[in-house]
Amino acid sequence: MIVSWLNRAGTVTLRGLVAFGKFWYGFVIGDDWTVAAAVAAALAVTWLLHTAGVAAWWLPPLVAVAATGASLRRIKR
Amino acid sequence: MINPAVFTTTFLAAAVEIIEMVIIVVGVGAIRGWRSTLLGTGAGLVVVAALILALGMALTRAPIDGLRLVAGSLLFVFGLQWFRKGIRRVAANGLRGMGARNARDDDIPAHGVDWIAFLLAFRGVVLEGLEVAIIVATFGAAARAFSSAALAAAAALVIIGGAGALARRLVERIPRSALQLLVGILLSAFGSFWAVEGLGIAWPGADLFVIVLAAWYVLAAAWYIRRRRQTRHASQLAPQHAR
Numbered sequence A: 001m002i003v004s005w006l007n008r009a010g011t012v013t014l015r016g017l018v019a020f021g022k023f024w025y026g027f028v029i030g031d032d033w034t035v036a037a038a039v040a041a042a043l044a045v046t047w048l049l050h051t052a053g054v055a056a057w058w059l060p061p062l063v064a065v066a067a068t069g070a071s072l073r074r075i076k077r
Numbered sequence B: 001m002i003n004p005a006v007f008t009t010t011f012l013a014a015a016v017e018i019i020e021m022v023i024i025v026v027g028v029g030a031i032r033g034w035r036s037t038l039l040g041t042g043a044g045l046v047v048v049a050a051l052i053l054a055l056g057m058a059l060t061r062a063p064i065d066g067l068r069l070v071a072g073s074l075l076f077v078f079g080l081q082w083f084r085k086g087i088r089r090v091a092a093n094g095l096r097g098m099g100a101r102n103a104r105d106d107d108i109p110a111h112g113v114d115w116i117a118f119l120l121a122f123r124g125v126v127l128e129g130l131e132v133a134i135i136v137a138t139f140g141a142a143a144r145a146f147s148s149a150a151l152a153a154a155a156a157l158v159i160i161g162g163a164g165a166l167a168r169r170l171v172e173r174i175p176r177s178a179l180q181l182l183v184g185i186l187l188s189a190f191g192s193f194w195a196v197e198g199l200g201i202a203w204p205g206a207d208l209f210v211i212v213l214a215a216w217y218v219l220a221a222a223w224y225i226r227r228r229r230q231t232r233h234a235s236q237l238a239p240q241h242a243r
Helices: A002-028 A031-051 A059-075 B002-032 B032-061 B066-097 B115-142 B146-172 B176-198 B206-241
Strands: none
Touching: A002 B066, A002 B115, A002 B146, A031 A059, A031 B176, A059 B066, A059 B176, A059 B206, B002 B032, B002 B115, B002 B146, B002 B176, B032 B115, B032 B146, B066 B115, B066 B176, B115 B146, B115 B176, B176 B206
């Protein structure tokens, strides 16, 4: 009885974790991971350039628009 | 006794942050529905109030840059999802919109809490609310007129929040496809602004640069919509020429 209860509790926890992971994946990544990856890379490069003394505030908006364009080209409709 | 200089300065500084907060809440509410958005807003206000009560003047030492970076980056990537969807829909349907709210289309749950709406509103309110609290603590402490600063922030919240509530019906009249694009543009503009600020980088012109960012995303959207329409038009004409 205890084993079946533990199994059930484990299944419920696992389902909850999967649903939680799926929610955050959809929230952050969505249907095209390349845009989120491009934004993350752009922010990292912006920070590196900033620490090197280069003004790089313009980089993330530029990369965001370019990544969106590339994503739109991959979608036919 | 109200200190007029502290009241005016705090009111204007807090108003800038509260306008950003209200834009996010009204935009998200109009797209995803009001129940979960207002739940997120309420929860955000409770968290900010609890932090103010718990930390008091220590709020001025809160790691606001880290919060800006995390909240801004998440808002940025999520805003770009709506930006892309909005471009596709406006290119396909024009500004006619998509008619009534389609729950399945946007993954909005019919029952229970819509966590996307909740989190977007919650994050916007907590981030902006904390910034307002820091403004009040800083201006109030600097001039030893804390009550004037707190009163000014409360007045800004009531006035701008009231304007947002009045604007709600107007915003809901905007066709859904265009509204999704508009909110995607605003979330991307605020998200990129906060994420870069969170890295410790100052924008030229400070808060006013959000307008330049929004204009940049509007121009990009217009360009992509035009290109998608031209491509579709050309592909529709191609079979006719082939005959």
